[in-house]
Structure formats: structure tokens, C-alpha cells
Amino acid sequence: MIVDTERERQVREALAAAHFDALICxxxxxxxxxxxxxxxxxxxxxxxxxxxxxxxxxxRLEREQAAAGLVADVRTYEAWRLSDPSPMESALRLLVDVVxxxxxxxxxxxxEGSFEAVAPGQMAGEPYVPGLPTRQMLAELIGxxxxxxxxxxxxxxxCKTPREIEKLRLANEVAGLGLxxxxxxxxxxxxxxxxxxxxxxxxxxxxxxxxxxxxxxxxAQVFSxxxxxxxxxxxxxxxxxxxxxxxxxIEIGTVVDGYWSDLTRTVVAGGKATARQRExxxxxxxxxxxxxxxxxxxxxxxxxxxxxxxxxxxxxxxxYFLHHTGHGIGFRYHEPIPSVHPSSxxxxxxxxxxxxxxxxxxxxxxxxxxxxxxxxxEGGAQLLSQRDFDLD
Amino acid sequence: MIVDTERERQVREALAAAHFDALICxxxxxxxxxxxxxxxxxxxxxxxxxxxxxxxxxxRLEREQAAAGLVADVRTYEAWRLSDPSPMESALRLLVDVVxxxxxxxxxxxxEGSFEAVAPGQMAGEPYVPGLPTRQMLAELIGxxxxxxxxxxxxxxxCKTPREIEKLRLANEVAGLGLxxxxxxxxxxxxxxxxxxxxxxxxxxxxxxxxxxxxxxxxAQVFSxxxxxxxxxxxxxxxxxxxxxxxxxIEIGTVVDGYWSDLTRTVVAGGKATARQRExxxxxxxxxxxxxxxxxxxxxxxxxxxxxxxxxxxxxxxxYFLHHTGHGIGFRYHEPIPSVHPSSxxxxxxxxxxxxxxxxxxxxxxxxxxxxxxxxxEGGAQLLSQRDFDLD
Numbered sequence: 001m002i003v004d005t006e007r008e009r010q011v012r013e014a015l016a017a018a019h020f021d022a023l024i025c026x027x028x029x030x031x032x033x034x035x036x037x038x039x040x041x042x043x044x045x046x047x048x049x050x051x052x053x054x055x056x057x058x059x060r061l062e063r064e065q066a067a068a069g070l071v072a073d074v075r076t077y078e079a080w081r082l083s084d085p086s087p088m089e090s091a092l093r094l095l096v097d098v099v100x101x102x103x104x105x106x107x108x109x110x111x112e113g114s115f116e117a118v119a120p121g122q123m124a125g126e127p128y129v130p131g132l133p134t135r136q137m138l139a140e141l142i143g144x145x146x147x148x149x150x151x152x153x154x155x156x157x158x159c160k161t162p163r164e165i166e167k168l169r170l171a172n173e174v175a176g177l178g179l180x181x182x183x184x185x186x187x188x189x190x191x192x193x194x195x196x197x198x199x200x201x202x203x204x205x206x207x208x209x210x211x212x213x214x215x216x217x218x219x220a221q222v223f224s225x226x227x228x229x230x231x232x233x234x235x236x237x238x239x240x241x242x243x244x245x246x247x248x249x250i251e252i253g254t255v256v257d258g259y260w261s262d263l264t265r266t267v268v269a270g271g272k273a274t275a276r277q278r279e280x281x282x283x284x285x286x287x288x289x290x291x292x293x294x295x296x297x298x299x300x301x302x303x304x305x306x307x308x309x310x311x312x313x314x315x316x317x318x319x320y321f322l323h324h325t326g327h328g329i330g331f332r333y334h335e336p337i338p339s340v341h342p343s344s345x346x347x348x349x350x351x352x353x354x355x356x357x358x359x360x361x362x363x364x365x366x367x368x369x370x371x372x373x374x375x376x377x378e379g380g381a382q383l384l385s386q387r388d389f390d391l392d
Numbered sequence: 393m394i395v396d397t398e399r400e401r402q403v404r405e406a407l408a409a410a411h412f413d414a415l416i417c418x419x420x421x422x423x424x425x426x427x428x429x430x431x432x433x434x435x436x437x438x439x440x441x442x443x444x445x446x447x448x449x450x451x452r453l454e455r456e457q458a459a460a461g462l463v464a465d466v467r468t469y470e471a472w473r474l475s476d477p478s479p480m481e482s483a484l485r486l487l488v489d490v491v492x493x494x495x496x497x498x499x500x501x502x503x504e505g506s507f508e509a510v511a512p513g514q515m516a517g518e519p520y521v522p523g524l525p526t527r528q529m530l531a532e533l534i535g536x537x538x539x540x541x542x543x544x545x546x547x548x549x550x551c552k553t554p555r556e557i558e559k560l561r562l563a564n565e566v567a568g569l570g571l572x573x574x575x576x577x578x579x580x581x582x583x584x585x586x587x588x589x590x591x592x593x594x595x596x597x598x599x600x601x602x603x604x605x606x607x608x609x610x611x612a613q614v615f616s617x618x619x620x621x622x623x624x625x626x627x628x629x630x631x632x633x634x635x636x637x638x639x640x641x642i643e644i645g646t647v648v649d650g651y652w653s654d655l656t657r658t659v660v661a662g663g664k665a666t667a668r669q670r671e672x673x674x675x676x677x678x679x680x681x682x683x684x685x686x687x688x689x690x691x692x693x694x695x696x697x698x699x700x701x702x703x704x705x706x707x708x709x710x711x712y713f714l715h716h717t718g719h720g721i722g723f724r725y726h727e728p729i730p731s732v733h734p735s736s737x738x739x740x741x742x743x744x745x746x747x748x749x750x751x752x753x754x755x756x757x758x759x760x761x762x763x764x765x766x767x768x769x770e771g772g773a774q775l776l777s778q779r780d781f782d783l784d
Binding site: 040041059061079080081082088112113114115116117118119120122123124125126127128129130131132133134148150191192193194196197198200201202203204205207208209214215216219230232233234235236237238239253255322323324332333334341342 | 432433451453471472473474480504505506507508509510511512514515516517518519520521522523524525526540542583584585586588589590592593594595596597599600601606607608611622624625626627628629630631645647714715716724725726733734
């Protein structure tokens with residue numbers, strides 16, 4: 001077991017302020033936050049009472065992983081054998097006792113009602129999410145309709161603790177293992193899919209076991225040449241073969257033990273960038289530096305957005321920077337807090353982690369975006385990611 | 393646009409029999425089934441009225457993919473630029489018109505209320521699912537609470553059409569590209585994660601563009617030596633280094649354009665299998681053949697399970713085959729129909745696609761499982777996957 005008093009304080013204060021009696025959560029991303037544990041088959045449940053100790057219910061084969069997290073009271077069930085009920089039925093049997101012990105019957109119980117974008121657990125090919133059955137199960141268990149705690153959970157998650165920031169630094173470092181392969185492989189003659197596959201493989205093969213990481217996984221999309229023009233959308237890698245002089249962009253989401261990184265790099269394949277490519281790239285980097293410098297505690301998210309946007313507008317590129325400057329990140333690929341956007345309602349605070357991802361997309365040149373993750377600290381924002389290579 | 397009259401007939405008959413006025417779905421797996429289209433950012437919606445033509449709402453940049461599916465009436469919205477509302481808000485604006493045109497106001501509308509295991513869309517690092525906001529949006533749109541249509545959707549999905557069976561055959565063929573790499577790479581000195589990463593990379597790199605496939609992706613888990621003993625659970629690949637003579641098992645889920653394959657192979661690393669390993673492997677294969685031979689239309693799922701289970705029981709291994717023989721597969725990694733399990737409530741029917749995955753797990757030897765996907769046809773079941781290599 002590990003201790004994170006800052007995380008515990010944040011959760012308890014938020015629960016008390018919202019007059020909840022407990023949170024009962026099953027989404028992997030909320031278990032990572034509340035219990036410091038990243039579910040494998042994603043049929044684990046945490047009960048976090050406003051008063052008293054939390055309880056974590058997991059399949060027996062995940063006991064070791066769960067016990068390495070933030071919750072001392074880990075209870076287990078058997079799963080997947082012929083004689084076992086479904087995992088969630090087994091979890092429910094244990095929940096019944098927890099509800100009695102923690103006196104939660106009839107209480108105000110928060111659940112994950114409105115999560116419509118979710119982080120997959122370790123078995124990412126088939127994510128598990130709470131639907132009507134989970135809601136009904138909670139209603140019967142508690143004897144009262146559970147209350148949607150999605151906004152509360154996002155608020156709890158907004159400010160990362162020093163321990164969590166180190167985890168996010170590691171996720172960015174592991175993503176870097178993939179990005180170095182991207183730079184090597186983004187060459188004429190390779191297909192977008194081949195490059196992306198090699199990047200993902202590097203993260204999986206070398207991230208697993210890296211500096212204590214148990215689980216590492218990336219989702220990389222590579223798009224090139226004319227496919228970069230609409231790179232503000234989320235294109236997927238195609239079988240297109242890279243041509244000399246192509247702009248090649250990678251968007252890569254990486255998860256290490258439940259903590260996420262979100263990065264974008266753009267390079268020129270096989271040779272020197274043209275003067276125009278170089279000029280645009282330097283302007284994008286300047287916009288990123290300006291937003292990074294502006295991202296200080298107490299500064300509105302819209303100001304951090306505006307700082308970079310002004311750089312591009314001054315160069316006549318205002319109409320080509322089509323999207324937000326950044327979004328929150330941490331327990332998922334994208335988190336809502338803080339938004340770094342012209343209409344962001346958020347004020348930056350110590351512990352906020354967000355992307356800074358200015359980009360320009362010109363029909364005649366292509367798209368150039370650079371995305372890094374930054375953490376807001378007392379003295380200002382600091383990048384969690386590294387830039388190991390240049391445009392060409 | 394393509395035509396699949398069998399799929400359309402199944403959907404319409406099921407909707408009429410259940411007295412629904414329409415289905416409104418957003419999960420990628422249901423769009424693949426109902427609209428023959430695999431969403432990219434997963435913010436697409438299909439409206440399938442019991443009478444009248446279906447409508448598909450997608451982001452503009454997915455128009456081409458959507459138009460290659462089953463629905464003629466494709467409507468688009470813009471997404472992700474500063475001036476655009478959220479994708480689901482944009483979809484809702486278009487839905488308002490569809491509800492009027494199709495006279496669905498106040499009708500019985502089925503939605504995906506109870507999906508708790510889901511297939512990710514193309515952006516698998518962050519799946520989108522319907523939660524309370526989707527339910528509330530539908531209730532306001534229709535002027536009446538939507539009805540949970542999860543069971544109906546699973547029933548609609550149970551019998552695959554000839555067109556869909558060909559798609560599943562292709563998914564299995566693409567998975568085979570990865571399995572050949574598994575056989576090459578499962579050697580002493582490699583780590584589990586390295587092998588799994590190479591397999592996934594082969595599917596992504598060579599599956600993209602393969603025989604018309606647009607999108608190919610695999611999730612491979614490799615476990616070896618003592619880690620195979622509890623291989624009936626879903627272990628994840630570790631940094632463990634393969635030793636000579638180890639059993640090495642791969643569990644691989646593969647998606648090609650929204651159609652899934654689920655395969656398992658077991659090999660011995662670096663040399664010949666021992667007599668005991670060979671004996672167990674041959675018994676597992678014999679069990680698989682027996683279940684395959686039993687899987688005919690009209691046969692209960694529990695009989696197809698029992699056929700293979702008898703083979704292992706006769707060899708004294710009844711207590712080591714811990715799990716079901718199989719589960720449905722098609723629009724997701726695991727589907728509930730048909731269950732091939734001692735307590736299956738299903739009777740096999742033409743078009744059912746299911747796994748056949750007997751395995752034995754002996755503490756002193758390790759785990760051996762072989763899993764293939766089979767389709768039930770008039771004359772009996774046929775494997776969709778190929779076995780290109782042996783135990784050693």
C-alpha cells in the first residue's frame with residue numbers, strides 16, 4: 001500500500017462539501033484516482049465513504065495490484081471459472097456487507113452516471129462501463145437512487161498530487177520511447193500504418209517493466225502529406241506511402257498503469273524542411289512557448305489560450321489555428337478540467353495538467369501541430385514531456 | 393452504399409415483433425450491425441425506424457466511410473473546430489429533423505441502456521458510450537423515456553448474414569498475420585511484452601489496406617511458463633523473459649472495420665514439446681474438434697460444450713477445463729449469443745458465430761488453450777480461422 005495524503009484530503013473535502021455519504025465507482029479512470037489502482041478486467045469497485053476508510057473489491061488475481069494502491073481494505077472474489085457468478089454479481093455480494101459496515105443504506109451515493117467518454121482498463125479491446133444494470137444495482141443496494149457524481153469526480157480529479165504528477169511524467173517518458181521510433185521511421189517508402197505500428201510496439205515492448213511500470217500501451221495515429229490538412233480532426237493511419245518532403249504527423253495517447261500522456265509531433269520525411277514549413281513550425285513552437293509562459297496559477301484558461309493564439313494571429317495565421325490550445329489530461333486521454341480554450345470557464349490552479357497543442361492547417365502546405373503536456377506549479381507551468389528531435 | 397437484404401430483414405422483423413417504433417443507437421458495434429459503418433470518433437448516430445428508411449448522422453469527415461455502408465441517407469455535421477458545438481450537440485440538431493420526418497415523437501424508441509461491455513470505435517484509446525446525457529437527450533427529443541433495447545440488439549446481432557460472415561473471415565485472416573509473427577517470436581530470450589507488441593504491430597501495419605480492409609487493430613496478451621497456469625483468467629503481458637521449453641500462450645482480439653476475431657494459440661518455446669505437453673495439446677485439439685462437430689443448427693449450446701468436455705473428462709482432465717467452451721463473437725470481442733457453456737440457454741442457429749476454446753490448466757505443467765472462431769451453417773459448423781502452426 002502507498003499513501004497520498006493530498007489525494008485523500010481532496011476526495012474527502014469534495015465529498016463533504018457536496019454532502020455525499022460515499023462514492024461507489026467502477027470506471028478504471030476513477031479507480032486510478034480514488035484507489036491508485038488500474039483494473040485489469042475492469043470489474044472492480046471502490047466504495048469511498050465521506051467518513052471512514054475506503055474499501056476496494058477486486059478479482060482475486062488482481063489482489064497484488066490492488067494492494068499496491070491507496071486502499072488498505074482490499075476484498076476479493078473469484079472470477080471466470082464455471083462455478084463463479086459474473087464478476088459484477090460477485091462484486092455485489094461483497095458490496096452488500098460494505099454497505100452495512102459503512103452504514104450507507106439510504107444514503108446519498110454518488111456514481112458515474114454521465115461519463116460518456118471513458119478510459120479503457122488494461123483489457124482495452126473490450127472496455128467495461130456502468131450502464132443501467134449498475135445504476136439499478138446501486139439503487140437496490142442502497143435503497144435509494146444513486147446521484148450522478150460525474151462533475152464531482154471531474155472536480156476531484158482536476159488537481160493532480162505530486163505523486164500523480166510523477167506518474168504522468170513517467171507516462172510521458174514512456175511515450176518518448178515511441179516518439180524516438182517515430183522520428184526514425186517517418187521516412188519515404190514507409191506507410192502511415194507501418195510507422196504507427198512500430199511506435200505502439202516500442203511503447204508496449206519497452207514500456208512494460210520500464211522504471212517500475214507494470215502496464216504500458218499506446219494508441220498512435222500517423223497521417224502524412226495531404227492527410228495532414230485536416231489533421232485537427234482525428235484521422236487514423238492509412239496504407240498511404242510516405243513521399244519525400246511530406247509532412248508526417250503523429251498523435252499518440254499513452255497509458256502507463258492508468259496515467260495518460262497525449263502528444264503530437266510533426267516532422268518532414270527524408271530531407272530538409274522547406275523555408276515555409278520551417279517558418280510555420282517555428283511559429284507553432286513560439287505559440288506553444290507563449291501559452292506555456294502564460295499558464296500560471298490564477299490565470300484563466302482562456303488567457304493561456306489567447307497567449308499562443310496571438311502569436312499565430314500576428315503572423316497572419318489566426319484563421320488556420322482551428323481548435324483549442326489544450327485540455328486536461330491525467331486519468332484519461334482527455335479530461336474536461338482545465339480547458340485551455342477561448343471560452344474556457346476555468347482558472348488555472350496548482351496541480352492542473354493540460355495539453356498545449358497549437359497547430360496550423362494550410363491547404364497548400366499541410367498541417368503542423370506540436371502537442372506537449374504541462375503541469376501548473378506555483379512558479380508557473382512546466383512541461384512533462386520532452387522534445388528530442390526537430391522538424392527535420 | 394452496399395445492400396444486405398438479410399440484415400435489413402432481421403432488423404425490421406425484430407423491431408416489429410418487439411413493437412418498437414425505432415432504434416436510436418450510437419455504440420460503434422451497433423452502427424456496424426445496423427449501418428455497416430465503423431465510427432471513427434464514435435460520435436455518430438443511427439436512427440432505424442421500424443417503417444421507413446434509416447438515417448445515419450456522422451461527422452463530415454466520416455461521410456465517405458458512412459456512405460460505403462448500408463444506409464443511403466447519410467447526414468453530416470462539422471466537428472472539433474472552435475466554432476463547432478460538441479459532436480453530440482451537433483448530432484442532436486440533425487436528430488430533431490429526423491424525428492419529425494419519421495414521425496417518432498412520443499414513440500417507443502429503443503436505446504442502448506444496458507451495454508456494460510462495449511467494443512471501442514476506431515479511436516480505441518478513448519471509447520465513447522451512452523450514459524445519462526444520451527438517455528436524457530433521447531427522452532427530450534422523443535417526449536417519452538426511451539426503452540432499453542439491449543436484449544433486442546443482441547438478438548438482432550446473433551445471426552450473422554453471409555456478408556458479415558465474410559467480414560469475420562477477413563478479420564480472422566488478418567489476425568493470422570499476427571499469429572504467424574507470434575510463432576516466429578515466441579522464443580527464449582524474448583519478453584512476453586516484446587512478443588505481443590510485435591504481433592499487434594504486424595496486424596496494424598499489414599492489416600491496414602489488406603484485401604480492402606481500411607482499419608485493422610489487435611490486442612494481444614502473451615503469457616508464458618508459470619503465468620499460463622492461471623491463463624483462464626485474462627493475464628496481461630509482462631516483462632518476463634521466455635525460458636527454453638516454456639509454454640507460451642497468446643490471447644488476441646482483432647478488429648477489422650468493426651468485425652472481430654478472438655483467437656488463442658499455445659506453443660513451446662525453443663525446441664520440442666515434452667510428451668506430456670504434446671499429450672495435453674492433442675487432447676485439447678480433440679476436444680475442440682468434438683465441439684465443432686457437435687455445433688449444428690438446432691443443437692443446444694450446452695451440448696456443443698459437453699461434446700468437448702467429455703473428451704477431456706475421459707482423459708481425467710475434467711477438473712482442469714475450468715471455463716466455458718465458447719461465446720458469441722462478431723460485432724464485439726465477446727457477444728452473449730450463443731453461449732457454449734454447460735448452462736447455456738441458447739440453441740445454435742444458422743449464422744451464429746462463436747468461439748471454441750477448450751483449455752486445461754495444470755499447476756505442474758501449465759496452461760494449454762486453443763481458441764478458434766466457428767460459424768454455424770446448414771451443414772454444421774465451420775472454422776473461420778486457420779491453424780498455420782503446431783505446438784512446437
